[in-house]
Amino acid sequence: MTFCFTGIRSFPKLWKSNPYLGLGPAHSSVCLFLKDCYGIRNQQKWFSLKTASPQNTKAVNLLIAKARYPRKGDKGNKKQVSSDSPHLFAAGAAKKRSQMNPQSKDHVLSPVRDTIQLPTKPLNSEEWDKLKEDFKGKANFENWISSQMAHCRSSVDVAKSLLAWVAAKNNGIIGYDLLVKYLYLCVFHKQTSEVIDVYEIMKTRYKSLESGGNSLLIRGLIHSDRWREALLLLEDIKKVMIPSKKNYHDCIQGALLHQDVKTAWDLYQELLGHDVVPMLETLKAFFDFGKDIKDDQYSNKLLDILLYLRNNQLYPGESFAHSVKTWFESVPGEQWKGQFTTIQKSGQCLGCGKTIESIRLSPEEYEFLKGKILRDVIDGGDQYKKTTPQELKRFQNFVKHCPPFDIVIDGLNVAKMFPKSRESQVLLDVVSQLAKQNLRLLVLGRKHMLRQGSRWRRDEMEMVQKQASCFFADNISEDDPFLLYATLHSGNHCKFITKDLMRDHKACLPDAKTQRLFFKWQQGHQLAIINRLPGSKITFQRILSHDTVVQTTGDSWHIPYDEDLVERYSYEVPTKWLCLHRQT
Ligand SMILES: [Zn+2]
Numbered sequence: 230m231t232f233c234f235t236g237i238r239s240f241p242k243l244w245k246s247n248p249y250l251g252l253g254p255a256h257s258s259v260c261l262f263l264k265d266c267y268g269i270r271n272q273q274k275w276f277s278l279k280t281a282s283p284q285n286t287k288a289v290n291l292l293i294a295k296a297r298y299p300r301k302g303d304k305g306n307k308k309q310v311s312s313d314s315p316h317l318f319a320a321g322a323a324k325k326r327s328q329m330n331p332q333s334k335d336h337v338l339s340p341v342r343d344t345i346q347l348p349t350k351p352l353n354s355e356e357w358d359k360l361k362e363d364f365k366g367k368a369n370f371e372n373w374i375s376s377q378m379a380h381c382r383s384s385v386d387v388a389k390s391l392l393a394w395v396a397a398k399n400n401g402i403i404g405y406d407l408l409v410k411y412l413y414l415c416v417f418h419k420q421t422s423e424v425i426d427v428y429e430i431m432k433t434r435y436k437s438l439e440s441g442g443n444s445l446l447i448r449g450l451i452h453s454d455r456w457r458e459a460l461l462l463l464e465d466i467k468k469v470m471i472p473s474k475k476n477y478h479d480c481i482q483g484a485l486l487h488q489d490v491k492t493a494w495d496l497y498q499e500l501l502g503h504d505v506v507p508m509l510e511t512l513k514a515f516f517d518f519g520k521d522i523k524d525d526q527y528s529n530k531l532l533d534i535l536l537y538l539r540n541n542q543l544y545p546g547e548s549f550a551h552s553v554k555t556w557f558e559s560v561p562g563e564q565w566k567g568q569f570t571t572i573q574k575s576g577q578c579l580g581c582g583k584t585i586e587s588i589r590l591s592p593e594e595y596e597f598l599k600g601k602i603l604r605d606v607i608d609g610g611d612q613y614k615k616t617t618p619q620e621l622k623r624f625q626n627f628v629k630h631c632p633p634f635d636i637v638i639d640g641l642n643v644a645k646m647f648p649k650s651r652e653s654q655v656l657l658d659v660v661s662q663l664a665k666q667n668l669r670l671l672v673l674g675r676k677h678m679l680r681q682g683s684r685w686r687r688d689e690m691e692m693v694q695k696q697a698s699c700f701f702a703d704n705i706s707e708d709d710p711f712l713l714y715a716t717l718h719s720g721n722h723c724k725f726i727t728k729d730l731m732r733d734h735k736a737c738l739p740d741a742k743t744q745r746l747f748f749k750w751q752q753g754h755q756l757a758i759i760n761r762l763p764g765s766k767i768t769f770q771r772i773l774s775h776d777t778v779v780q781t782t783g784d785s786w787h788i789p790y791d792e793d794l795v796e797r798y799s800y801e802v803p804t805k806w807l808c809l810h811r812q813t
Pocket residue numbers: 578579580581582583787808809
């Protein structure tokens with residue numbers, strides 16, 4: 230028997246005639262249906278088994294190339310990196326640093342494990358039989374091929390021909406997994422009417438679905454006039470778990486698409502109530518919808534969203550920033566004007582000249598952070614197990630008996646910064662240069678640095694000890710807790726030097742507020758060495774004087790945002806800003 234399927238809408242006929250659904254004997258209507266299609270069987274070439282895809286390889290290569298060179302003009306710039314490197318905390322800087330590191334290899338996508346090529350056109354039953362014969366994998370063929378099709382976003386038609394083949398072999402029965410993968414493709418290709426058909430089948434066949442199936446149905450239904458049923462599915466999910474941010478996003482999007490603003494905001498409040506961080510797309514959707522609404526209450530809620538971004542140290546993406554700008558400029562009678570700009574080193578906005586908030590922690594913030602780090606993290610944290618309590622005590626006594634330092638130096642880390650130079654020479658260069666500026670220095674080191682060797686010369690280490698206070702820990706100790714302790718203990722003016730970005734510690738900090746303060750403190754207090762010229766002159770990176778965070782003065786807003794093509798690590802901040810101010 231040969232059959233094929235053409236129209237998308239015709240497929241549910243097969244389903245509705247499924248005995249499982251209690252709608253009548255399967256075979257009669259399947260055969261009828263198949264006969265309908267049979268006539269055109271020979272008019273088209275249905276598929277080609279050999280569909281090696283040079284375009285795909287090309288596309289993947291293009292993506293890799295794009296990721297590797299996020300900005301135009303970055304190509305071939307590597308030689309200049311040391312003299313022209315972006316700020317330590319600037320978006321994209323970490324990416325660049327990793328590119329400079331020859332050890333980091335590109336992640337090359339491995340090719341699909343292919344004993345066979347995926348069909349690109351619907352197959353008939355014999356063709357599916359043949360394909361299955363060719364399949365030499367261990368896994369169940371139907372599961373494997375449907376997973377591959379979902380992975381490669383095959384067309385709905387091809388997937389439908391697979392389901393028809395499976396259904397014909399199994400008296401119209403198709404497993405749940407296969408059905409969900411089919412649903413995934415329908416949702417992905419935005420075949421809403423097909424989604425509704427699968428929805429009907431699932432409703433009839435299963436009392437309740439697992440969250441994966443529900444999530445797909447929600448995503449598919451919100452575009453239809455039956456979008457309210459997506460809210461019922463959300464209720465179903467809530468019976469067993471907290472819905473995902475994506476579930477909420479889809480429902481909110483559905484409500485906004487259908488002009489139901491109240492439902493959208495209610496869902497948003499509910500999401501926040503679960504302590505779920507909303508997707509930026511959700512927030513953007515409210516702004517996009519807002520430009521057609523002239524309503525103070527709605528406006529105030531949008532301003533609340535901006536404050537939410539501030540409090541949670543979140544940054545909108547480029548298109549979200551455009552939505553915010555468009556919305557502000559659409560508010561009648563307020564005459565907002567927006568522009569995309571950058572902030573000068575002095576902390577002044579290049580757009581309007583206003584000064585951006587300072588990076589300095591207030592005395593209260595500083596005391597709060599210091600207390601948290603000294604008590605909760607250094608004394609109590611498990612992560613410092615490599616440091617013995619005796620040694621920590623010895624260090625704390627040492628620090629107590631010294632006057633406050635201006636700069637704390639991670640000696641080992643700094644010394645290894647320029648692999649071609651002798652370690653003790655690099656350390657001595659850094660210390661001498663800073664000592665000339667009358668700064669009180671603390672060098673943290675290890676005991677092994679004091680043993681004469683080719684990398685560590687005794688005379689140079691003696692010169693270091695003459696110009697700086699030094700503490701040499703056991704060779705097994707971790708440096709970071711000592712560095713944090715000494716810097717925080719010395720006061721808000723004290724800076725530190727290490728190449729290490731202390732990401733691990735940030736993750737260990739007890740709560741979001743402490744993490745934000747730590748990040749702000751780190752940005753304002755970590756000195757980075759960006760160059761060491763022949764003749765021992767060391768160049769330090771300027772510390773930004775302003776805080777990169779959403780901020781307002783009432784008649785102005787300054788909103789840092791992420792550019793689409795710049796990959797920013799979690800400890801970096803954006804360099805681009807949206808400046809909004811009211812024209813008076
Ligand atoms: Zn400005």
